[in-house]
Every structure is written in C-alpha cells, then in structure tokens.
C-alpha cells in the first residue's frame with residue numbers, strides 16, 4: 001500500500017480562496033478590513049520567519065496585518081499594557097502573541113490579557129475552556145487545521161479510535177477535546193508513554209505532535225490508518241523533519257501528511273479564517289448596537305412627541 005498524501009498547501013489554497021471572498025464581502029457590506037496584530041517579543045529566528053509568513057498570508061487574502069516588535073527585555077507590565085491598548089482599538093480585530101515568549105514572562109498571564117473576542121490563536125483560558133463545553137469562540141489554529149484536513153479528505157472521525165502523541169497546550173490537549181466533541185474515542189500519549197506502540201497501533205487516526213524526529217515507525221501504525229504529522233524538527237543541516245518516519249509509514253497508512261507542506265500551512269490558514277471571523281463578529285456587533293441606538297432614539301422621539 002502507498003498512502004495518499006494529504007497536501008496541506010493544496011487544501012490551504014482552497015480555504016484561502018474562500019477567505020478572500022469573505023474579506024471582500026465584509027468590505028462591501030460593512031466597509032471593514034480585517035486587521036491582525038502580531039506581537040513578537042525578542043529575536044527568536046524561527047519566530048521571525050513564522051511572523052513574516054503570517055504577514056504574507058494576510059496580504060494574500062486582503063487582511064491588513066501589523067507586526068509589533070518588542071525588545072526581549074520588555075517587562076511583563078509593558079507587554080500587558082500594549083495588549084490592553086490593542087484590545088481597546090476598534091480598528092484591530094485579531095491579536096496574537098508569537099510563542100515562545102522569553103522565559104521571564106508568565107505566558108498564561110499574557111494570553112489571559114488578550115480580549116476573548118480578538119483571541120484569534122484561541123489560546124485564552126476562556127477559549128481553551130470553551131472547548132470542554134463546546135462554547136469556544138476561536139479554536140486553536142493547528143488542531144482546527146487538522147480537523148479541516150480530515151474533513152476535506154472525507155476521513156470519518158465519529159466512533160473512530162484517535163491516538164494523539166504529545167499533550168501540549170497548543171496542539172495535543174485542544175486536539176483531544178475537538179476529537180471528543182466529534183465523538184471519537186481518544187487516547188492521549190506522550191513521547192515517554194510506556195509501550196507507546198500499544199496505543200498507536202489501535203489508531204484509525206494517529207496524530208503526532210511530540211517534537212521527536214521519526215518517533216513513529218511503520219511497526220507502530222495500523223494498516224490503513226490516517227497519519228497526521230504535526231512535528232517540526234530541524235536536523236543539524238537545517239532540513240525539516242516530522243515526528244513520523246514518512247518513507248516507512250507511507251507504505252502502511254492509507255493517508256499521511258508530509259513535513260513540510262502538511263499541517264504547517266493549515267496552521268497559518270486557520271489563523272486567517274479566525275481573523276476574518278473576528279472582524280465579522282465585531283462588525284455585526286457594531287451594526288446591532290447602532291440599530292439599537294436608532295430604535296432607542298425613535299422610541300424617545302415618539303414618547304416626547
């Protein structure tokens with residue numbers, strides 16, 4: 001068997017085309033251009049590349065983006081003040097803080113400062129907790145992207161065995177909650193799980209986000225499984241590698257995502273989707289308020305004669 005390759009760039013292209021149309025509709029109906037502000041603290045080289053990619057992707061679909069670069073030594077208070085300023089700005093619809101932050105920052109305190117209505121990364125405690133009860137405003141981009149890839153490839157989730165390797169706050173844990181919401185039977189493992197293969201071999205859908213190159217070999221994968229590789233590891237020569245031994249596993253899986261070109265492009269694409277959703281929600285809210293105000297004025301003028 002040779003697995004079907006789930007090409008994240010192709011799927012992302014379709015979703016970006018739909019997103020451009022939503023941007024055009026919003027401009028026509030409400031005169032609003034979605035605006036994403038990305039905060040980058042310090043000079044982490046990988047983060048710099050990611051924020052540049054996000055800006056380029058925004059421009060492609062007509063989203064305005066602004067990069068706020070802050071010095072590595074910025075205090076927690078200064079960073080929080082900057083986020084509060086953006087929360088208040090009516091012209092800003094999405095705010096994200098590129099991770100990782102320098103170690104002297106309390107990440108959760110920073111993320112909690114972002115307005116839940118502008119939290120397009122879906123990392124605020126409200127949005128994370130919302131996943132538990134199905135009441136989230138924004139879903140985190142990587143697991144949301146994985147869901148869209150599976151749906152696009154018509155891979156059923158309901159009633160299936162899903163094994164997730166890696167339980168990070170931004171991928172593994174929200175992924176598990178999103179899969180549970182779709183009635184999958186979910187096992188969450190770690191790179192250090194004793195006899196990991198015992199769990200991975202059960203998976204109809206295997207999602208790996210452990211940050212360990214080639215952690216998953218062919219003998220750990222059930223024949224015909226869908227294998228989603230979220231790993232991004234760079235070897236000493238700078239070559240990108242996933243957590244799955246792609247060449248070996250592709251002979252056993254029914255479909256598989258490559259690295260690069262799999263889940264990565266979907267992460268950025270779902271950020272665009274969330275940003276447009278944020279702008280649509282904020283615009284709809286503003287319209288409702290102005291309608292209420294004009295109703296109130298009309299009521300008052302009737303009452304006052």
Ligand SMILES: Nc1nc2c(c(=O)[nH]1)N[C@@H](CN(C=O)c1ccc(C(=O)N[C@@H](CCC(=O)O)C(=O)O)cc1)CN2
Nearest residue numbers: 050096097098099100121141260261262264265267268
């Ligand atoms: N605030 C956030 N910080 C971080 C997130 C996040 O979603 N929000 N995720 C990662 C980094 N990340 C986005 O920020 C990200 C990483 C990788 C890719 C991607 O497209 N990868 C490509 C390969 C790119 C390369 O050559 O390096 C691929 O897999 O094809 C997109 C987004 C941590 N921080």
